[in-house]
């Protein structure tokens with residue numbers, strides 16, 4: 520049945536989501552497919568680029584448009600930047616990332632100052648302070664959609680919406696019982712690791728590895744973000760996980776202002 524459905528929908532991916540339902544006559548079953556996944560991926564990237572742009576802290580390419588082309592291709596058009604491997608501007612990237620991560624906290628301070636001034640408040644600020652963890656839209660890690668539903672505490676967001684989906688994937692793909700058991704134990708310990716720590720949501724790049732940073736003559740550039748409001752060390756952890764700076768292939772002859780996916 521699933522093969523027939525895959526052919527009829529023209530999708531290579533047909534993965535049960537686990538949501539089922541049944542009426543008197545028919546049975547319902549939900550599937551993830553690859554239809555529209557490039558669009559979803561690019562829309563998440565555009566929302567991320569726009570959010571980072573608004574902070575005016577670190578340079579990102581300006582997104583222009585997501586375009587649907589015949590043949591089921593989707594294109595993200597964005598500002599072209601003359602990217603080179605990050606080299607002489609790496610220290611400045613560190614400073615600007617700190618500015619990005621502190622931006623929301625500074626909005627909170629500004630909001631408090633303005634609240635104490637009669638007649639002023641958050642309504643007059645262009646970017647508003649965000650007091651939760653999440654993002655207003657789905658972003659993707661590769662093609663993998665990431666749930667960004669708003670949570671009031673970091674541990675819930677991190678455990679349920681970042682680690683748990685990865686553990687579900689492991690279980691689905693390899694049935695690794697040991698990983699499941701270790702995760703069950705670790706999950707109980709996570710809250711104690713954050714005891715007494717105040718975590719103000721930071722706007723994050725969200726996929727900050729060496730392949731997503733570069734520079735031009737004027738300074739550092741970050742691109743291909745999957746942003747959300749989270750713990751600032753999430754960005755540092757990803758950067759540390761891939762602890763090397765990949766040579767940036769931006770100087771190749773491929774026009775780099777568009778990215779195509781289907």
Ligand SMILES: Nc1ncnc2c1ncn2[C@@H]1O[C@H](COP(=O)(O)OP(=O)(O)OP(=O)(O)O)[C@@H](O)[C@H]1O
Nearest residue numbers: 580597598599600602730742743767768769775776
């Ligand atoms: N706005 C831009 N201007 C110039 N070059 C760009 C721009 N955006 C991306 N590039 C170039 O295209 C390459 C691929 O971009 P990007 O990382 O966004 O693609 P990707 O398919 O998501 O790759 P990956 O999954 O490996 O991160 C980058 O390494 C960079 O050299």
